Amino acid sequence: MPLIMLSSPHAHGGDSVRMIMLTVILALLPAAAVSVYLFGWLALLLIMTCMLSALITEAVCLKWMGRPVSTLLDNSAALTGLFLALTLPAATPWWMAVLGSVFAIVLGKQLYGGLGYNIFNPALSARVILLISFPLNMTTWIMPMTAGDPAINLYDFSTCATLFLAGPGALQLGFDAISMASPLGYVKTEATLGVPVSEALKAYDYSYLDAFLGFEAGSIGETSALALLIGGIFLLARHSITWHIPFTYIATVLLLSGLFNTLNPDQFAPPMFHLFAGGLILCAFFMATDPVSSPVTPLGQVVFAVGCGVITWAIRTWGGYPEGAMFAVLLMNCAVPLIDHYFRPRVYGHDHRNES
Template sequence: MSIVTSKSGPFTHAASSVQKTMTLVLLALAPATLFNLYLFGWPAILLFIVTVGACVAVEAGALSLGGRPVKSTLLDGSAVLTGWLLVMSLPPWAPWWVGVLAAVFAVGLAKHAFGGIGQNVFNPAMVGRTVLLISFPVVMTAWVAPHPLFSADAPSLMDAFSITFGGNMPDAMSAASALGHVKTELSRGIPVSESMAQVPNLFDMAVGYRAGSMGETSALLILAGGLFLMARKVISWHIPFTLMATVFLMGTLFNAVNPERFASGLFHLMSGATFLGAFFIATDYVTSPVSKLGQIVFAVGCGIMVWIIRTFAGYPEGMAFAVLFMNALTPIIDQYTRPRLFGRTRKGEPLPLKGDN
């Protein structure tokens, strides 16, 4: 009998795998995605297929270019997840090239130029979204109000082809997202307290019946998916809870100081990509700190940046920028938030014995 002594223990292993983790995340995203595909109809479905397909294609291309195993790596599901998150952050009726171009920047530049899975510094989906947002601000902020599938004014499949591939975005259909509306009104001198009257009520915002990217709408289903991931121990409470609490606290605090100028904490919490960002974007393993303490620091940073960008910067939504900014700080956060070693002080010295000085 041949005996293998090639490696040291352990000689048993948990039933964990990268693929399993990715599949769970996709599962958690599915309810919110399906609901949003329904809400925004055929154009959204086409864009979803195009973007995810483009991410997989770019991944395959980059892998074969790098001489790495293509099939087994594709099967880990990370490219699909990147594409999925990416399309969730795009306007649902955006033309096809937005999805393709975003995929090239997300998977090609942010991920593979840095060495592929596990090596990227920045969240690929957010890089894809941000590059597009900066380069094509008009297309990237052309939000539409929901047109549920099979409803009277929903575009047919043929209309959808024309919207997605023909670039025939019907002008009348565009609508502002809640955050965008508040910001625009504020710039026209209309105080937040008044402009808030015209945004959808918080209930509509929670269930998702409003204009926005797919991931921005339907906070409740995103929350359900996030709680599912927490129950399956794919993510822990540290990042989502801390991030949302920070955004809420910042909003509430400044709203109390000056309600004319600052939107409320609850509005910040329920609008934009707060839920998607907290549960699915900021929790990205590769680009967030590895220790729990580091994750809390990271999430506080994200929360503060989201609030600052939404409140003071030129863009109505700040989740993508906030996450990317904190991604850049992740290595340094990791360095300063290592756990205390057993039997040692935080500084790494052995614990003193009783009676020692």
């Protein structure tokens, strides 16, 4: 059974797969709640559409492959849909949400044999496909309701439903009227123009407190560091994850950004900016710790997390795309078999050097 693969260090105490998935869903509820507070009905419509589409797609796949549809009760498809929704901009239209959910379940999960066999995080895989296919939609950030003068009332269901189903044109608005740059995107754009990081942050009116609480533009589930940390601590307390990946991942990014910011503060962003901006905390606690697509040994997890941290910081600093967290996790997913091979526990009395 593929579920045997979930008996990694992430699953303790004999918890069932259903309970593990439910625990992660509960851990994501603070971030989901903040997303609804910031983006109103748009966030709720996006979350519901992704989760429902993932469940329907999973049911169709199971039926087509002759497997019991009751497998849906393990909560993995619902979690994949929730994960995907939280990585998307609030302006994502309904058809992209559905398409992304289909990609996540079919290409990211069932194509490899279902739960326990996928080598990549399904939700991140789908997000990258959407980003490559629809870059404009995936980099358009709606102004949250906490912005000084939001162009539309995101707490009005009719307005949000029209925007979600028909786009801003139906409201006689363009994306420019209702969107704003994310902190990462703004700093990256200004850097290409030769503007020092400190001046760019000042011009953006960037606040660490606002970023910590979630009052900044970004994907609906990545804006509030506080909400994500609450969920991450819950997972640690429940022993659903261990400290090795999230703490090492975040520490690596902070160490690199702190070192280079000290050497040249005009060119390199400070550590706290990297910590609170973008999807670092979301990926560190929720995506990189996926028990199927991450290493099984503590030492292997540390190596995996260091790789995620280095790649995340490198892409954010020198890459053409402002955010590197999701690419870092997917790239390191590719290295998991190699990491597991070299960092697997040594069997007592067995010399691996004799293996071919």
